[in-house]
Amino acid sequence: MSDLSSDMADTDRGEKSSLSSHVDGTEDDVRDWIALLKPRVMSLVVFTGLIGVVVAPGHLHPILAFTAVLCIAVAAGACGAINMWYDRDIDAVMKRTRNRPIPAGRISPGGALGFGIVLAVGSVIVMEVTINAMAAAVLALSIGFYVFIYTMWLKRRTPQNIVIGGAAGAFPPVIGWVAVTGSVDLIPLILFAIVFIWTPPHFWSLALWANDDYRRAGVPMLPVVAGAKETRKQIVLYSLLLVPVTLVPWYLGFSGAIYGVAAAVLGLGFLVCVARVFTDKQDAAGVSLTNDAPARAAFKYSILYLFVLFAALAVDRLIG
Amino acid sequence: MAAFPPRPTGSEADVFRRRRRGRNIAIVLVLAGLAVLFYAVTIVKLVLP
Incomplete structure (x- = not known):
């Protein structure tokens, strides 16, 4: 779901973490939760999803089109959060990811996972209720592909990880198209x-x-x-x-x-x-x-x- | 004998309050945005054939 170069997305939030890291339960702020969503990656996903909506034959009311693209964006963010939860061990040893909210200790792993799951489930439900079941199914498939196939299975096992896993980032234009037409x-x-x-x-x-x-x-x-x-x-x-x-x-x-x-x-x-x-x-x-x-x-x-x-x-x- | 965490100093308590306030405002904005979105989608669905 996310662009795979997401791993380079957010390295600029670490400097402040020492400010109050010993104040129990108050390490995080809103920016850390936003960083979990990998917003820079989200921009490419949102854009390609929007293009899918625009080029598809037929018409989708602008509010519904906005909702569809929002669901794609939230799902991408959810994938980012779950990815950061799963990869927190390798993030901690990589120079450009060690200041992410989880390895830096500003957000708990469980909190990030829960955040990601709520957003993932929520985006699929909203897509189903407001747009159509097919778009929701493809959205769910893309989330599952990114989390289970790429993050948990391929990434640490094969140099072909981003070749096969690249499919996860290729779903948004399909989802945008299906949101308008209802079919692939x-x-x-x-x-x-x-x-x-x-x-x-x-x-x-x-x-x-x-x-x-x-x-x-x-x-x-x-x-x-x-x-x-x-x-x-x-x-x-x-x-x-x-x-x-x-x-x-x-x-x-x-x-x-x-x-x-x-x-x-x-x-x-x-x-x-x-x-x-x-x-x-x-x-x-x-x-x-x-x-x-x-x-x-x-x-x-x-x-x-x-x-x-x-x-x-x-x-x-x-x-x- | 249970060990209690040290009581936060004044500046730490300020940081704590500022961040809690930031989170609360963000949650309010998200919830309000969702309410507006669902209202708008409902109206669109009612109006559209």
């Missing part, structure tokens, strides 16, 4: 495929420079298990697969020239970015000699890429 169609599955194939190069670009953290925590990310060189190769391969898939909505006639041109130009930019990652100055093991500057640039571009690509699809549908 080919186009939302293509949107699903775009986010699904986009996730590995996006996340591995991050993993290249966060490699040490993952190694310390024992998380078998691809750069940890297979090395940086193999990761660079996989980034290029997934990107080469991604670009043609983004052109499918145009090829099928679902979208027009605006989206087609945008997908082609953005895809070209993406390929240039990952080519720079592949040809980065590196040692024999593939470790960057430039502090992974191309990988950092590719990670940033990948976020912009998905935002603009989906925005172009929405604009194309609204104008065309």
Whole structure:
């Protein structure tokens, strides 16, 4: 449900924790509970969910559309909270996550888990009552996939964790579409495929420079298990697969020239970015000699890429 | 003999009160938002065919 790069989302809340950490029961404040929801990750999830609503054929009253997107956002936040509860041990040893509310001791693990479960169940119930049962079912499926398949099963067991787990972050446009139409169609599955194939190069670009953290925590990310060189190769391969898939909505006639041109130009930019990652100055093991500057640039571009690509699809549908 | 936690000092008690107040306000806002949302959704459902 959440974008998997969520692990990098919230590292800026730790400095205040020592202020009153010894005042029993008062360590947390509202910002800590918001941090549990991984709000930065939520923005991408909300956006892709909104695009699913906008591009779907048919009409959903704006208040119901808002409710559907809110349910998607709350469910994503719930996934973030449950993920932080489950991963509190590895969060505590990773530099960029050790100041999260649970490892920093500002929120109890049980409190975070309860918070996540209430939000997850609540979002599914509200989706069912206000929108439709199919959208609620897909929402529940996405939460279950993220929590049980990705967080609890795959993440610590296989370097393919974010490849398969990437499906969790690909659900929002499908949920948005189903909220309007009540059924799953080919186009939302293509949107699903775009986010699904986009996730590995996006996340591995991050993993290249966060490699040490993952190694310390024992998380078998691809750069940890297979090395940086193999990761660079996989980034290029997934990107080469991604670009043609983004052109499918145009090829099928679902979208027009605006989206087609945008997908082609953005895809070209993406390929240039990952080519720079592949040809980065590196040692024999593939470790960057430039502090992974191309990988950092590719990670940033990948976020912009998905935002603009989906925005172009929405604009194309609204104008065309 | 039970060991009691140390009594919070003045500044710690202030921090405690400020955070409790922040949480209370947040909960009130969330509940009010939900009430407005459910009311609006109900009206929409009643009006829509």
